Amino acid sequence: NAGVTQTPKFQVLKTGQSMTLQCAQDMNHEYMSWYRQDPGMGLRLIHYSVGAGITDQGEVPNGYNVSRSTTEDFPLRLLSAAPSQTSVYFCASSYSKHSGANVLTFGAGSRLTVL
């Protein structure tokens, strides 16, 4: 049982480049989400999804796109990378569509540096 798998673990981008962070879960979880973690700012919610075909914005959505075509996958796209997007990104999922109702399971993280 793999849980939540994120790829890549590390990535360096130049300003203006685009890329996709991949997230997959094999637990049949309804709820999936993306957070970014920055020193002094804690964990901030970027986007989330309560099921296939349904996505919504979190606290800091600007500069990011998501889609949820299957229950298992929830990719995060950076459209035109900026140095302010240098961060550690975490994907998390839970069984219930309400993230606070059940244990939230996190991936190992993706460390992104934008030069």
Add this chain to the structure above:
Amino acid sequence: KQEVTQIPAALSVPEGENLVLNCSFTDSAIYNLQWFRQDPGKGLTSLLLIQSSQREQTSGRLNASLDKSSGRSTLYIAASQPGDSATYLCAAPDYNQGGKLIFGQGTELSVKP
């Protein structure tokens, strides 16, 4: 809007000591609260999910309590070990935002041998 605060930001204790980590939240209309552990360079691992009806939840040397009336939760670690060194985060749901979890900034715990 739910706000979650953890004080202190960092804590250093000698091995074997019992310790308490504190978590405060502003919106007490919650059904549960979660505690997580994060090791350096790693993701978050769920430790305990405590329901408001339970008031306490135990896992091994860890015990979490929840007092909605005071807007507080505590994580008690008994007989601390160097392997307990990590950052501990609590998270409470914000039902004004569909029940999304709001995280505290964490307490960085160091247990010295």
